[in-house]
Amino acid sequence: MSTDLAAGLLERAVQLALRAPSVHNTQPWRWRLRPREVELHTDTARHLPGTDPDRRDLVISCGAALHHLRVAVAGFGGAVEVDRLPDPEDSSHLATVRLVEGQPDRSAAALFGQLARRHSDRRRYSPEPVPAAHVAALVERAAQLGAVAVPVTDRAVLRRMTEVLGRAAREQRHEPGYLAELLTWTRRYADAGDGVPPAAVPVRTGQWDEPGLQRFPSGTLAPGRGLGPDGGLLLVLATAKDDTAARLAAGEATSAVLLTATRGGLATDPLSQAVEVPAARRDLRAALGLAEHPQLVIRLGFPAPGAPPLEPTPRRPLRAVLLPP
Structure with missing residues (x-):
């Protein structure tokens, strides 16, 4: 895969990763895009100290975004390796994801179609039990x-x-x-x-x-x-x-x-x-x-019978979450 194609794939994947759930929909992540890799960082300005004093929600939210990214890359046909917590001197740097040669993760790719469909549904559910x-x-x-x-x-x-x-x-x-x-x-x-x-x-x-x-x-x-x-x-x-x-x-x-x-x-x-x-x-x-x-x-x-579709919750544009290369 050429450098330009790799960079385009990662940019599209990050765009989909922004759909991940986060505490209060704060979207507490920042991304650094490079030609064949992307870094995931916490956005400490979006930490909620009153709600989340030990940063548990902050990191879990970013972990969800990391998996969304992996699903998106696999759905686009790419393979990656993930280096988690790569910098002991920088606690905000949670992961670096690199494109590598190989087949996409099939279990991740199978979830690609759900990235745009998943929404938090806070309504009452159907009486039907979960099988x-x-x-x-x-x-x-x-x-x-x-x-x-x-x-x-x-x-x-x-x-x-x-x-x-x-x-x-x-x-x-x-x-x-x-x-x-x-x-x-x-x-x-x-x-x-x-x-x-x-x-x-x-x-x-x-x-x-x-x-x-x-x-x-x-x-x-x-x-x-x-x-x-x-x-x-x-x-x-x-x-x-x-x-x-x-x-x-x-x-x-x-x-x-x-x-x-x-x-x-x-x-x-x-x-x-x-x-x-x-x-x-x-x-x-x-x-x-x-x-x-x-x-x-x-x-x-299961959703309650006749429940109307949920509206997508707002997401920040890609430019707002990118760090300088």
């Missing part, structure tokens, strides 16, 4: 990316977990700066290209307002008209360690799980609130009996 085969596929996909995916199916465990989520939501509201950050990123100015717009958040009805599942203020999105109980499932992503490398892997696994679920017709909604509060992380780990460290909770299920 065991779907869950098994998500668990396997997470394992391939270095994470453990734990589906919460036991009612007693789910009840304890819901209590943890609710307690985390209440405690976090008293954290300095948290409410200001929440307001900032849900009331963005027109054409901001980031944040969570009201059209992406369901109207509060009082009928489905479980603590920990609805972080944002009431929006304008119709909440869904599912008959019977919500059939959604909570899936906890965890890692053996709890360092930057583990959080980056958790982000890559998050992307893989979300895209795989989308391909299977499922709606998804990442929930980070429980893991942003240290006490809640400990309680969640105990409630699930985990040896690993919880990094993220993903809610998933």
Whole structure:
């Protein structure tokens, strides 16, 4: 592949990687494009210290973008090697992705068509349960990316977990700066290209307002008209360690799980609130009996019957996230 073709492929891949999910849709990443490689850096100006004091969400968000990039490159027919945390002196430099000779990653390429289809769906889900085969596929996909995916199916465990989520939501509201950050990123100015717009958040009805599942203020999105109980499932992503490398892997696994679920017709909604509060992380780990460290909770299920398509949430243009070569 010529240098010009390689550079064009990487630029198109980064453009698609910008569709990755991120905490409050802050899109906390910067990219440095070179002819045959691209660097991924954190954007510390978009770190939310009140919400995410230990940068867990920041790195997980960037990990999701890294996996989106890999899927995009594979979908365009390219092969890559990834050097994660390549510079011990620069903690903002999370990865360098290089084009190499070879066949594209088939498992990544299979998810290419989902990059534009995946959206966080915060509405009520259908009563239809998620089939065991779907869950098994998500668990396997997470394992391939270095994470453990734990589906919460036991009612007693789910009840304890819901209590943890609710307690985390209440405690976090008293954290300095948290409410200001929440307001900032849900009331963005027109054409901001980031944040969570009201059209992406369901109207509060009082009928489905479980603590920990609805972080944002009431929006304008119709909440869904599912008959019977919500059939959604909570899936906890965890890692053996709890360092930057583990959080980056958790982000890559998050992307893989979300895209795989989308391909299977499922709606998804990442929930980070429980893991942003240290006490809640400990309680969640105990409630699930985990040896690993919880990094993220993903809610998933089938969309409610008749639910209209979601509007894409805003994304910043490529020029706004590029570093000088």
